[in-house]
Structure formats: C-alpha cells, structure tokens
Amino acid sequence: MITTSTIELSVVMPCLNEAETLAVCIRKAQGYFERSGVVGEVVIADNGSTDGSQEIARELGARVVDVPEKGYGSALMGGIEAAVGEYVIMGDADDSYDFSDLDPFVERLRAGDDLVMGNRFRGGIEPGAMPPLHKYLGNPVLSFVGRLFFPSQIRDFHCGLRGFKRESILSIGLITTGMEFASEVVVKSTLAGLRISEVPTTLAKDGRSRPPHLRSWRDGWRHLRFLLIFSPRWLFLYPGAVAFLIGLIGSVMLAFGPVEVGSVGFNVSTQVYLLALTIVGYQAVLFALLAKLYARHEGFFIPRSAAFERFAERATLESGALVGTALFIAGFVIGVLQFAAWAAVGFGGQDVVDTVRLAIPAALLMILGVQTIMAGMFLGILSVPVRRR
Numbered sequence: 001m002i003t004t005s006t007i008e009l010s011v012v013m014p015c016l017n018e019a020e021t022l023a024v025c026i027r028k029a030q031g032y033f034e035r036s037g038v039v040g041e042v043v044i045a046d047n048g049s050t051d052g053s054q055e056i057a058r059e060l061g062a063r064v065v066d067v068p069e070k071g072y073g074s075a076l077m078g079g080i081e082a083a084v085g086e087y088v089i090m091g092d093a094d095d096s097y098d099f100s101d102l103d104p105f106v107e108r109l110r111a112g113d114d115l116v117m118g119n120r121f122r123g124g125i126e127p128g129a130m131p132p133l134h135k136y137l138g139n140p141v142l143s144f145v146g147r148l149f150f151p152s153q154i155r156d157f158h159c160g161l162r163g164f165k166r167e168s169i170l171s172i173g174l175i176t177t178g179m180e181f182a183s184e185v186v187v188k189s190t191l192a193g194l195r196i197s198e199v200p201t202t203l204a205k206d207g208r209s210r211p212p213h214l215r216s217w218r219d220g221w222r223h224l225r226f227l228l229i230f231s232p233r234w235l236f237l238y239p240g241a242v243a244f245l246i247g248l249i250g251s252v253m254l255a256f257g258p259v260e261v262g263s264v265g266f267n268v269s270t271q272v273y274l275l276a277l278t279i280v281g282y283q284a285v286l287f288a289l290l291a292k293l294y295a296r297h298e299g300f301f302i303p304r305s306a307a308f309e310r311f312a313e314r315a316t317l318e319s320g321a322l323v324g325t326a327l328f329i330a331g332f333v334i335g336v337l338q339f340a341a342w343a344a345v346g347f348g349g350q351d352v353v354d355t356v357r358l359a360i361p362a363a364l365l366m367i368l369g370v371q372t373i374m375a376g377m378f379l380g381i382l383s384v385p386v387r388r389r
Helices: 022-036 053-059 072-082 103-110 132-149 166-170 181-191 216-229 232-255 268-298 306-314 317-344 352-382
Strands: 009-015 040-046 063-066 087-090 115-119 162-165 196-200 259-261 264-266
Touching (some): 009 072, 022 053, 053 063, 063 072, 072 181, 087 103, 087 166, 103 115, 103 162, 103 196, 132 181, 162 166, 162 181, 317 352
Parallel strands (some): 009 087, 040 063, 115 196
Antiparallel strands (some): 087 162
C-alpha cells in the first residue's frame, strides 16, 4: 500500500486548461512508475482551469491542488509545496516532455544532486517543437547571460523538465510568480551552492491545438530583467564604473586646458557633459554597492567575493562620512582659491572659459562628497540592530 511516507518521487505539472493533453501526460508518468518501480505520485497544480482538466486528473488518480494565485511560478510552487515525495520532477502538461522516460533525472537525484536540469539542445528538439526565435536567439542568449552573470554551467536555463530535492528547493526562497520562475530556480540554486547537473532530454511538438501561454518578447524580457536585478554588478556596477572613469579622466584632462584629437577640439562644453557622466556613473556604482550590502544584510542569495566582503566590513556611516567630507572639502578649497583669485583683482571681469574650467572639478568633488555622505547615512540605517519576528 502506498502512503505519503513511502512516496519517493512527485511529478508536478502546472495546469491551465490542458484538457487536450493532460491525460496522456498523467498516463506517461504513471507508466514510468509502474515500469521503473519508483513509488510516486502525480500532482496537478491547477491554476484555474475551466475546461474540465481537474476532473480528468482526478479520474486518472492524480492529486489536484488548486492554486488561486495566477502565474506559472505560482502554480509550480503550489504544487511543489503540496508534493510529498523526497524528489520532485516538474514539467509542462502539454505533452512536449516525455514523462515516461525520467530515469536520467532519478539517477542523478539518487546520486545526491539537488537540482537536475534537462537540456533540450543535447537531447533533441523535434521539428516545429520550438519557434526559431526561441531556438536560435531567446534560449541561447538568455542562457549565455545567465552563465555570464552567475557561476553556472547550465546550457539550457529554460528547460521546463527538471528534477530536484524538494527540501533543497524550498530552502532557497523562490518568490517569482511568472515565467521567470525558470531562471530563478537555476540562479538561486547556484548562489546557494546546491549541487546541480544537466541531463539530455527531448522536446516534442506541443500537443495542444490552441496557442501556448508563453509570450515570447514579454516573457523573454521578464527573464532578462530577473537576471539583471539579481546581478547588480552587470546592471549598475560595470556600466557605472566605465561611465565614472571616462567622465572623471576627461574632466581632469580638460581642467588643464583644451584638448585636440586630430581635427576635433574639446573644451569646457565637453567638460560639462563629462561632469554629468561622472556623477551618473558614480551614482550607479554607489547603487550597486548599496544594493549588494542591503541584500547581504537581509540574507539574500547574491554573488559575493572576498573583495566585496572586505569592502562590506569597512563600509560604515563613519567611513562614508569621512571620505565624503574629504571630497567635499577638496572641491570647496578649489572654490575658495578661485574666489581669492577673483578678490585679488578687485572682483572685476573674469575669463569665463578659464573660470568654468576650474569650477567644474570643484563642483564635481563637492557633489561626489555629498553623494558619499548620503550613502554612508544609508549604511548607518542598515547597521541599526533590529529585533526580527
């Protein structure tokens, strides 16, 4: 007799009006249990179907879990939380994945892996199973971005067939409700140091007669947005650092006089724009650092390095105030010297270009100083001890 304590594997399928293909998916999963001897259950995480999918599932002996909160991620989390197996294999209920051939996933899970990803590009994609836009652009690009941003070796970030230890996945704090859930599982598992592997799997043509729920550009952007948000280095730090260095070096060079590159001359008007670029870049760098410090403070899973940990130990309200004050004073001194030079000539007329040339770095230093002081104050807020419930 099968009881909840003896179930090893839960096959979870998100469902939203999948009456055309749900039965064949359930039968394939049940056939796998019979053939392999794996003690398992089929859990249908229903997201509000109106086509009778729930009745089909119950008639075939699957367990139906009603998930009222809409979205692919919401449905899957509802099913995962309700599952009782030690291991979970999730996959779409559109008959594009073969639930009768789950041995590679179960073998890796039994070997100790926390997350086992399917790879459709290694296993094979049937003609017409994946739109060319997804096959040659969307999936390869987003998977490359994921490997670039995070220390992951996964080649197919968005394969819908994947297996994992239930407790391991529940421990990493998955929160997204939409299609970006697929990326979140890989990213947070990687950042949490879980043991991850990849096995070939095949992708068949969708068995439904209606269009899929996936919206290429909208859901692709949601995946990319998630990857960017979870990697402030690429979204803010690297672009900000480049902008800051270009602006700062250019501003300093022009503070000593006009610069000519070939037939092109640069003067104070260029210096003004470089001032703005420096400030924007510095703000982006500060935001990246503050975002990582906040995530560290709250216990989020984020990429960390020894250099960042050393910085985090030294980043305090006091250190920010000291650095910011030093920058502000440097700019203020330049302003005072300019004022003294003007007073020495009886506050008469000045050469506008030469005056602005020095006023720009003075203003820049004071602005950067104030920004640094404000960042230090935010760090002070983060460092206030609080009693958490």
